[in-house]
Amino acid sequence: MxxxxxxxxxxxxxxxxxxxxxxxxxxxxxxxxxxxxxxxxxxxxxxxxxxxxxxxxxxxxxxxxxxxxxxxxxxxxxxxxxxxxxxxxxxxxxxxxxxxxxxxxxxxxxxxxxxxxxxxxxxxxxxxxxxxxxxxxxxxxxxxxxxxxxxxxxxxxxxxxxxxxxxxxxxxxxxxxxxxxxxxxxxxxxxxxxxxxxxxxxxxxxxxxxxxxxxxxxxxxxxxxxxxxxDTVATMYAGEIVEIGPVEELFYRPRHAYTLGLLEAVPKLSVGAQELVSIPGSPPDLIEPPPGCKFHPRCPFVTERCRREPPPLVEEAPGHRVACFESARVLAHSQPVR
Ligand SMILES: Nc1ncnc2c1ncn2[C@@H]1O[C@H](COP(=O)(O)OP(=O)(O)OP(=O)(O)O)[C@@H](O)[C@H]1O
Ligand SMILES: [Mg+2]
The missing domain is CATH 3.40.50.300 (P-loop containing nucleotide triphosphate hydrolases)
Known part of the structure; x- marks a missing residue:
């Protein structure tokens, strides 16, 4: 062992x-x-x-x-x-x-x-x-x-x-x-x-x-x-860890659309009465989960491949693993050029 x-x-x-x-x-x-x-x-x-x-x-x-x-x-x-x-x-x-x-x-x-x-x-x-x-x-x-x-x-x-x-x-x-x-x-x-x-x-x-x-x-x-x-945060979706990494990485540089969605659903005091963005839809049935990435029916970044193939959990930055084919787009979205 x-x-x-x-x-x-x-x-x-x-x-x-x-x-x-x-x-x-x-x-x-x-x-x-x-x-x-x-x-x-x-x-x-x-x-x-x-x-x-x-x-x-x-x-x-x-x-x-x-x-x-x-x-x-x-x-x-x-x-x-x-x-x-x-x-x-x-x-x-x-x-x-x-x-x-x-x-x-x-x-x-x-x-x-x-x-x-x-x-x-x-x-x-x-x-x-x-x-x-x-x-x-x-x-x-x-x-x-x-x-x-x-x-x-x-x-x-x-x-x-x-x-x-x-x-x-x-x-x-x-x-x-x-x-x-x-x-x-x-x-x-x-x-x-x-x-x-x-x-x-x-x-x-x-x-x-x-x-x-x-x-x-x-x-x-x-x-x-x-x-x-x-120190470390793991995002779970429909029974899987879809993203895991050091806390600052995950919260400031999320690479999974679901983590990003969770973060965007948190009301921010600084922006006042702004409408709360929440993730559309609801979690899947765990008896017959959808094929491919289980998050795909709710994902704004979805592609054909996500509907077919389950993404593996891959280390994309030190200690930061994510299961998303479109993680680069998610990251770019979470890091708008200021
Ligand atoms: N005793 C049980 N029999 C059948 N299904 C169950 C049982 N307990 C939990 N489940 C199902 O297993 C899944 C995971 O449930 P679990 O309680 O682990 O979720 P959770 O993330 O802890 O939720 P919460 O945030 O509400 O506490 C859910 O789909 C739930 O309906
Ligand atoms: Mg619980």
């Missing part, structure tokens, strides 16, 4: 599908990327493009109807061993999900059991993972609560309903990193909270990351948050 030196997580040619009444939903198609030590990767793309499915696949928490059809997921442990995540036993997986690669869920606000105090949830979780030293766990948890700017004693003994949404989100973040994981996956950690709470969550996340040095996979619908939090 090969994996480069600083790579913590290597996702190689992974496809995931769900079995539905109508047929096989191809939710993730042949996705590959490497996550490096300390790197923060943002996944962007419209609702239903496969962001959550990809992450659930990585930690093998897909619902029963979900299946990893192909590909490899390799992970480098702290002591330098490379493990094949898809080959781990259920027991090894439980350890992996907390001690190595922790996930903080979308809409996690409701995932706290209302009749269980925070401390008991912490102890229960620890116990389920074979950690029985309560004194040690309590000490570490209180320290992390302080780090995420919570009043440690009060929160530790509280019931979830006594905490605000933002506080609960921070509780889950602190609990997620209790065992010092190398990777933290955050699925829309800031949706369903107000903008000030959002700021606090991002700040504590940044501080935690600086202190603990974990890598991040971050899903957000908010491009300004992605721009702020990410």
């Amino acid at each position: 090969s994996i480069s030196d600083s790579t913590i997580l290597s996702v190689q040619d992974v496809s995931i599908s769900y079995l539905a009444h109508r047929g096989k939903v191809r939710a993730v198609s042949r996705v590959s990327f490497d996550l490096h030590q300390g790197e923060s990767l943002a996944l962007i793309g419209e609702s239903g493009c496969g962001k959550s499915t990809l992450n659930l696949g990585i930690i093998r928490l897909l619902p029963k109807t979900g299946r990893i059809d192909q590909g490899k997921i390799l992970y480098t442990t702290r002591d330098g061993r490379v493990v094949d995540v898809l080959g781990l036993s259920e027991r090894e997986m439980r350890e992996f999900r907390w001690a190595e690669c922790a996930m903080v869920f979308q809409a996690a606000l409701n995932s706290l059991n209302p009749v269980i105090r925070v401390r008991d949830m912490v102890y229960d979780t620890a116990q389920a993972h074979g950690r029985h030293d309560r004194v040690q766990i309590r000490k570490r948890m209180l320290e992390l609560f302080r780090r995420v700017r919570l009043d440690p004693e009060r929160v530790f003994n509280a019931y979830p309903h006594e905490l605000s949404g933002g506080m609960r989100q921070r509780v889950l973040l602190a609990l997620g990193v209790l065992l010092n994981p190398q990777v933290v996956i955050l699925d829309e950690p800031t949706t369903a909270v107000d903008i000030l709470t959002q700021r606090t969550i991002l700040e504590v996340l940044r501080e935690l990351r600086a202190a603990m040095g974990f890598s991040i996979i971050f899903i957000s619908h908010d491009l300004s948050i992605a721009a702020e939090m990410a």
